[in-house]
Amino acid sequence: MNVATLPPRHHRTTDGRTARAWAALEAVPDPEIPVVSIRDLGILRDVVPGADGVLEIVITPTYSGCPAMSQIAEDIGQALDGAGLAPWRIRSVLAPAWTTDWITPAARERLRAFGIAPPGQCGTPAAVQPLRFVPRAARAGAPDVVACPRCGSVHTQEISRFASTACKALYRCLDCREPFDYFKPY
Ligand SMILES: [Zn+2]
Structure with a gap:
């Protein structure tokens, strides 16, 4: 058999390679909130085996100009290189826009355990979420x-619209007196 006719290695392992990429990227934490991963937050949208053999990582930034995004891209690259999954490229997709609704329920619990109040739902119809213990403010736009x-x-x-990062607000509990971050829904 002529070795030169064999396709490059990554062409033969497309499916396994995609699965390994998901597994590697699952472990990439959010640089600002390390208890949740970029997959938990919904930043990691897809892993596509490109026709050219380059693995394409599709991400959606949490908001345009988020300073964490260059760190996230760097961490993605390190995870893929470390797992031997090069070559790869990152494609940013801005539509549909990222929303805090994409944060998984498990990640919301980890945020709470970490001391950050998770965001309320902003896009889920009430019928899908019948249990709502916390009443929303009646006035549109009110916190x-x-x-x-x-x-x-x-x-x-x-206390402040902006906390440690622009996507969080600073709150204070009037009962236990502790200040905490609130991950603002949007
Ligand atoms: Zn409290």
């Missing part, structure tokens, strides 16, 4: 009622 991630109290107060 949600945010439960304290430590004690669960809804007696909380916004």
